[in-house]
Amino acid sequence: MAVPSQIHHFHFSNCLMNASGVSCERKEELAALDDSAAGTFITKTATLEAREGNPQPRVETFALGSINSSGLPNQGLPYYLQALADFQAAKPDKTYFLSVTELEEEKIYKILEEVEASDFKGLVELNLSCPNVIGKPQIAYDFETTDRILKRVFSFFTKSLGVKLPPFFDPSHFDQMADILNAYPLAYVNCINSVGNGLVIHDEQVVIKPKQGFGGIGGETIKETALANVHAFYQRLRPEIAIIGTGGVCDGRDVFEHILCGASMVGVGTTLYEEGEGCFASLTEELEAIMKEKGYQSIEDFRGKLKYMD
Numbered sequence: 303m304a305v306p307s308q309i310h311h312f313h314f315s316n317c318l319m320n321a322s323g324v325s326c327e328r329k330e331e332l333a334a335l336d337d338s339a340a341g342t343f344i345t346k347t348a349t350l351e352a353r354e355g356n357p358q359p360r361v362e363t364f365a366l367g368s369i370n371s372s373g374l375p376n377q378g379l380p381y382y383l384q385a386l387a388d389f390q391a392a393k394p395d396k397t398y399f400l401s402v403t404e405l406e407e408e409k410i411y412k413i414l415e416e417v418e419a420s421d422f423k424g425l426v427e428l429n430l431s432c433p434n435v436i437g438k439p440q441i442a443y444d445f446e447t448t449d450r451i452l453k454r455v456f457s458f459f460t461k462s463l464g465v466k467l468p469p470f471f472d473p474s475h476f477d478q479m480a481d482i483l484n485a486y487p488l489a490y491v492n493c494i495n496s497v498g499n500g501l502v503i504h505d506e507q508v509v510i511k512p513k514q515g516f517g518g519i520g521g522e523t524i525k526e527t528a529l530a531n532v533h534a535f536y537q538r539l540r541p542e543i544a545i546i547g548t549g550g551v552c553d554g555r556d557v558f559e560h561i562l563c564g565a566s567m568v569g570v571g572t573t574l575y576e577e578g579e580g581c582f583a584s585l586t587e588e589l590e591a592i593m594k595e596k597g598y599q600s601i602e603d604f605r606g607k608l609k610y611m612d
């Protein structure tokens with residue numbers, strides 16, 4: 303039971319994967335993802351050195367989703383490179399994702415130089431959209447900085463690189479960001495990261511400690527924004543740049559809609575957090591049932607074929 307997909311020459315047995323940050327910080331968590339019905343996994347965003355992240359409580363769910371202000375807690379790049387080498391040795395034909403970022407521009411180049419020098423052979427995701435590092439902006443909301451970073455990264459980086467984008471909400475921003483992205487040999491873009499700096503209140507109090515309760519919103523409530531970003535970039539990007547759709551995936555219908563909007567792989571965050579790795583099997587079953595009912599044999603029968611009104 304699976305719906306295969308691919309990004310460039312990388313083939314995946316199933317089109318579902320985790321959203322970076324959820325159930326993927328430790329090797330044991332990655333092993334559970336590796337053994338699940340997901341076609342692959344992506345690591346928690348790694349920084350050069352391990353990080354504690356923000357004070358707890360920093361992740362909470364609410365009726366329509368989740369809020370988090372984790373602050374990039376992770377085990378540091380060497381931990382993930384070693385873990386990925388072990389997973390790759392066990393499953394030579396499987397492709398994995400490594401997510402990385404850093405808090406200063408010069409360190410972004412340093413961490414990618416270290417990845418470039420490593421034996422990692424999967425896809426690398428540069429996270430340009432963490433909303434939760436106190437005092438730090440979401441990089442991809444600064445077009446000039448994003449362009450400068452990609453220009454310098456591609457002057458030395460030869461592995462397959464994608465970027466994790468925040469949500470955009472204005473066609474002129476879709477246009478500007480797509481113009482930048484189209485100038486570089488990106489393997490993919492991953493739309494979207496959490497909707498930054500939302501506020502969840504219970505009675506009279508915020509529900510997470512960091513940043514006076516402000517945190518990234520995920521889950522059911524962000525699906526329409528996620529779909530719009532997937533489709534907006536699908537409409538604008540060169541076809542060589544694939545799209546991973548992340549955000550608001552609660553059932554097979556949501557997976558179907560992400561693919562209809564143009565996604566080649568679909569990332570699951572809040573639902574994974576709430577239901578565990580078993581969600582990948584149920585989401586796959588639901589997607590297969592929809593495809594069967596509609597007579598679609600494979601993803602390519604409907605990927606990107608969202609219908610407009612005449």
Ligand SMILES: O=C1NC(=O)NC(C(=O)O)N1
Pocket residue numbers: 323347370371372373374375429431432433434435495496518
């Ligand atoms: O990119 C990120 N997006 C999130 O929603 N949270 C994490 C984090 O805070 O570490 N990072």
